[in-house]
Amino acid sequence: MTEALKAGAAAREAAAPRLAARTRGLRKVYRSAVAVDGVDMDVPEGAVVGMLGPNGSGKTTTIRMLLGLVRPTEGEVELLGQPMPAASEASLPHVGALVEGPGFHPFLSGRDNLLRLAAAEPLLGRRQVDAAVTDALERVGLADAAHRAYRGYSLGMKQRLGLAGALLAPRRFVVLDEPTNGLDPAGTREVRRVIADLHAEGVTVLVSSHLLAEVEATCTHVVVLNQGTVVAQGELDELLESNSPTLLVSTPDGPLAVDALRDNRIPARLAPDGVRVDLSANTASSVIETLVRADVAVEEARRERTGLEDVFARLTQAQPDDPDDVPLDRAPELMS
Numbered sequence: 635m636t637e638a639l640k641a642g643a644a645a646r647e648a649a650a651p652r653l654a655a656r657t658r659g660l661r662k663v664y665r666s667a668v669a670v671d672g673v674d675m676d677v678p679e680g681a682v683v684g685m686l687g688p689n690g691s692g693k694t695t696t697i698r699m700l701l702g703l704v705r706p707t708e709g710e711v712e713l714l715g716q717p718m719p720a721a722s723e724a725s726l727p728h729v730g731a732l733v734e735g736p737g738f739h740p741f742l743s744g745r746d747n748l749l750r751l752a753a754a755e756p757l758l759g760r761r762q763v764d765a766a767v768t769d770a771l772e773r774v775g776l777a778d779a780a781h782r783a784y785r786g787y788s789l790g791m792k793q794r795l796g797l798a799g800a801l802l803a804p805r806r807f808v809v810l811d812e813p814t815n816g817l818d819p820a821g822t823r824e825v826r827r828v829i830a831d832l833h834a835e836g837v838t839v840l841v842s843s844h845l846l847a848e849v850e851a852t853c854t855h856v857v858v859l860n861q862g863t864v865v866a867q868g869e870l871d872e873l874l875e876s877n878s879p880t881l882l883v884s885t886p887d888g889p890l891a892v893d894a895l896r897d898n899r900i901p902a903r904l905a906p907d908g909v910r911v912d913l914s915a916n917t918a919s920s921v922i923e924t925l926v927r928a929d930v931a932v933e934e935a936r937r938e939r940t941g942l943e944d945v946f947a948r949l950t951q952a953q954p955d956d957p958d959d960v961p962l963d964r965a966p967e968l969m970s
């Protein structure tokens with residue numbers, strides 16, 4: 635490679651985000667089902683990535699393959715820059731995981747269960763085990779119940795103990811498969827706090843969830859799966875922006891604006907707070923240009939932000955035609 639090519643490659647590498655996890659062409663076929671079907675997923679270092687998808691869309695299977703718990707039928711996985719499962723020994727000590735699996739010992743206390751787990755942590759020295767367990771129990775709000783037997787724990791407490799298990803050693807990457815499952819609102823808030831603390835410490839987090847409001851509140855990025863494939867991924871803000879196909883224009887010349895836009899085949903309608911313009915086939919700048927050319931006084935124009943709930947529905951459901959839906963450009967006639 636020439637010096638110039640080398641410099642170009644180095645610059646590209648420096649510009650690309652470093653990834654805590656990366657999959658390419660990941661596929662898992664069970665005898666009865668294709669669980670994951672060609673997943674290319676990037677988890678940028680330092681991000682909190684929400685993994686979303688309807689039941690059975692392949693979230694848990696993807697997470698299990700990331701962690702080397704399930705062998706892919708095809709495809710590649712890199713965890714902290716190392717190929718999995720070959721590099722399990724090097725990568726896994728830096729990764730904390732809460733995934734469904736063999737449970738804790740029912741007759742041992744929460745604390746004793748964690749002591750057993752902590753003893754097997756390669757990154758913890760013997761003298762550090764006790765303090766690490768105390769710290770993890772406090773982090774998830776289980777300090778008061780630490781000496782009670784696991785079998786007497788509520789579902790939420792069991793879930794928290796699993797979370798504590800993921801946090802026993804200093805981690806670079808934490809993977810949580812539905813951590814709020816079975817938690818009440820207070821428990822859900824605590825998980826949110828734990829994730830925020832990890833993020834503040836620079837730890838990368840991948841969290842699967844059905845709670846879209848939680849994901850919207852805690853995550854910087856999302857990956858949306860549907861039927862085993864990735865249907866969207868990237869920064870949460872960008873996803874919400876790119877899926878908000880309406881521009882709300884504030885103007886004292888509402889009727890004139892609607893006429894001007896429709897003359898230019900741009901769907902628009904009068905609304906109580908302004909003029910709503912469909913951006914699915916037009917850019918915001920072309921809309922504003924059209925309005926300015928027609929001497930419409932534009933006071934403000936802003937994209938309407940769609941909630942994650944709407945975006946998720948759009949990405950994962952085939953929307954049946956609603957006979958009551960009125961096309962945007964016919965709505966003004968029907969509004970009086």
Ligand SMILES: Nc1ncnc2c1ncn2[C@@H]1O[C@H](COP(=O)(O)OP(=O)(O)OP(=O)(O)O)[C@@H](O)[C@H]1O
Pocket residue numbers: 664665666667668669670687688689690691692693694695696
């Ligand atoms: N061990 C297995 N044997 C056979 N099929 C499996 C196995 N594990 C998962 N599947 C199937 O693979 C598909 C994806 O399952 P997976 O658990 O990964 O989805 P998920 O998105 O995590 O679902 P949920 O939100 O319900 O937890 C489903 O159809 C499931 O039935």
